[in-house]
Amino acid sequence: MNSAPLSFEVHNALKASDGVERARACKITLKGSQGENHEILTPMFMPVGTQGSVKAVTPHELHASLGAQIILGNTYHLYLRPGHKRVERFGGIAKFMSWKGPILTDSGGFQVFSLAGLNKIDDDGVTFQSHIDGSKHRFTPELSMEIQAALGSDIVMAFDQCPPYPADEETVRGAMRRTFAWAKRGLAFPLKPHQARFGIIQGGLYEHLRRESAEQMTTLPYDGFAIGGLSIGETPELMQKMAYFTAPLLPRDKPRYLMGVGRPEDLVEGVRAGIDIFDCVMPTRNARNGQLFTSHGKVNIKNAKYADDPAPLDPECPCETCTQYTRAYLRHIFVAGEILSARLNTIHNLTFYIRLMKAMREAILENRFDDWAKTFYIKFNSFKP
Numbered sequence: 001m002n003s004a005p006l007s008f009e010v011h012n013a014l015k016a017s018d019g020v021e022r023a024r025a026c027k028i029t030l031k032g033s034q035g036e037n038h039e040i041l042t043p044m045f046m047p048v049g050t051q052g053s054v055k056a057v058t059p060h061e062l063h064a065s066l067g068a069q070i071i072l073g074n075t076y077h078l079y080l081r082p083g084h085k086r087v088e089r090f091g092g093i094a095k096f097m098s099w100k101g102p103i104l105t106d107s108g109g110f111q112v113f114s115l116a117g118l119n120k121i122d123d124d125g126v127t128f129q130s131h132i133d134g135s136k137h138r139f140t141p142e143l144s145m146e147i148q149a150a151l152g153s154d155i156v157m158a159f160d161q162c163p164p165y166p167a168d169e170e171t172v173r174g175a176m177r178r179t180f181a182w183a184k185r186g187l188a189f190p191l192k193p194h195q196a197r198f199g200i201i202q203g204g205l206y207e208h209l210r211r212e213s214a215e216q217m218t219t220l221p222y223d224g225f226a227i228g229g230l231s232i233g234e235t236p237e238l239m240q241k242m243a244y245f246t247a248p249l250l251p252r253d254k255p256r257y258l259m260g261v262g263r264p265e266d267l268v269e270g271v272r273a274g275i276d277i278f279d280c281v282m283p284t285r286n287a288r289n290g291q292l293f294t295s296h297g298k299v300n301i302k303n304a305k306y307a308d309d310p311a312p313l314d315p316e317c318p319c320e321t322c323t324q325y326t327r328a329y330l331r332h333i334f335v336a337g338e339i340l341s342a343r344l345n346t347i348h349n350l351t352f353y354i355r356l357m358k359a360m361r362e363a364i365l366e367n368r369f370d371d372w373a374k375t376f377y378i379k380f381n382s383f384k385p
Contacts, residue, residue, distance in 0.1 A: 005031050006155075006196035006223040008255055012365050013274075020248045022274045025364040028224075028255055030102050030154045031194045033092060038102040038154065040069045042255070042276040043360050045267065045353045046104060048284065050074040051081070052097045055284050056346040059099040065320070066350050067358075070101055070154070072279045075147050076108035076139075080130055084150040092152025102154035104279075107144045107200075109160045110228075110260070121161065123178060141182040145189035156191060157226065158183045160200040165233040172204035175229075180216045187220060196223040198257060204229055205238055207245050214249035224255035227275070231260045240269045247274035264293055264356060264380065268373055271360050283353045287345035290334050293352045297380050299327075301345070306331040319351035320344070 006028060013024035028040040047054045047062060049071045054062055062068040073093050078084060090096040094103050112119060112126050119128035125140035144159035159182045163175035179202045191197070199222035203209035217225060227246050230239045243258055250256050257277035258270050267278055283293065290302040294314035299306075301313075309327035317323075321330070321344040333341040363372035 003193075004196075004223070005194050006255075008224075008253060010252065012367070013252075014364060014367065014369055016272070020274075021252065022247070023271050023360070023364050023369045024274060024276065025361045026255070026276055028276075030196060032102065032154065033094075033152055033192065033194045038070070040102070041361060043267075043271045043357050043364075044069055044277060045357045046070050046072045046277065046279040047350055047353075048072045048074075048279055048281045049097070049099075049103075050281075051077045052087075052093055054346075054350075056288065056342040057350070059097055061347070062350070063100050066347065067354050068101070068350070071099065071103055073103050073105045073151065073153060074108070074111065075105050075144060075151070075157075076111035078105075078151060079108065079147050080132055080137075084147040088150040088152065092150075094152065094154075103151075104155035104198075105148045105151055105153035105157065106259070107157040107159040108139055108147070109144070109157075109200075110162050112139050113162045113164075121178075123181070126161075141185040142189050145186050145191065149189075149191045149195065152192060152195075154194065155196050155198055155224070158186045158197065158199045158222070160202060160228055162229050162232065163202065163204055165204070167204055169204075169206055169209070172202070172206060172209055175204075176202045176209055176213045179228075180213070183217060183220055183222075187222075198222055198224040198226050198255075200226045200228040200259070201246060201250070202229045203246075205234060205242055207242075210242065210246045211249060214246060218249075218251055222254070224257060224277075225250045226257035226259050226277075228259050230258070231262050231266075231280075236263065236266060240266065240273070243270055243275060244273040264353070265377075267353070267356060268360070268376060271357075271364075272369070272373065278357075283349035284346050287349040288342045290341075290345065292330075292345055293349055295352075295379055296382050301327065301330050301334050303331070313348060314352070317348065317351060317355070319348050321348040321351075 009027045011025045013021040016022040026042045030038040141159040148156040160179040161175040199217045203213040258275045292299045295316045306327040363369045
């Protein structure tokens, strides 16, 4: 019997013009905390539930209606409130929020390092001030593991240093060096038996540093690997180039995760590069701001042109928002500031993202990904909002 917390199968992988295996359809199996198995089909997108809540939708809706397979929780925010020890007393974050599927928790590194002017970094860890009340805290690789163990997530991310953008080579190399040292320290901290671990590749926009980071990190016994330090201010073209460079440096027989990405186009290019897992706040945040993603492009529902529009938001979408409401109504409740607007917009955007990933998986399994991608771009860029 396999006692590993994560198993991985490649169902199909397509070779790109450079002869390297790229786009792939896989299956991740996670052993749940109660001995149950969670199967995740990739490529897939994780809705972001920063504080144990994907904004504007319930966990039941996420699973039963939208088809989310796994969600992301944030170590830094859950540590500050309600506190990881409190969550552990309630049986872990999934039980606390009544989510029936698996959860990945990030390490807290990105949030801690993004507190410019509020943190102090050394080789042992990071001292920072809370963005909530200014209180002082210190994160180390061991504390990050302790918090994630208490949260009981199914995938635990190594504590890493995310360098700023732009940053010179010396700064990026220092962050990469710390990330590797901290990854080794984190491995020494015991987790719960069901928890899988992912290491994080750093290196900024320097290809030789990305290669060095991947060579170092993949010597460690992690269950999967993530590409970190992207989508933090660089252009989409640079981000995609670096993902395309880094993905084949990672083991074929383990999941690959591109952190914090992104736009629908970024997901398509990430999958083309050979990435399996994505997360981003974009579908939920943009939904609350009135930007909706459809099969024919982006719709800014606040625009006056929709005030008398009787059409559904996206005729090709099966979600409640598109099958039950008109663009005119969606514009009205957004302009009026109704809470329902955030809910309906979020339901649609998450449905769009999850269906997009399923469509890519199907295209990979049927060996037609490039043709599918061409059609996607033609349709997605055909609409003028």
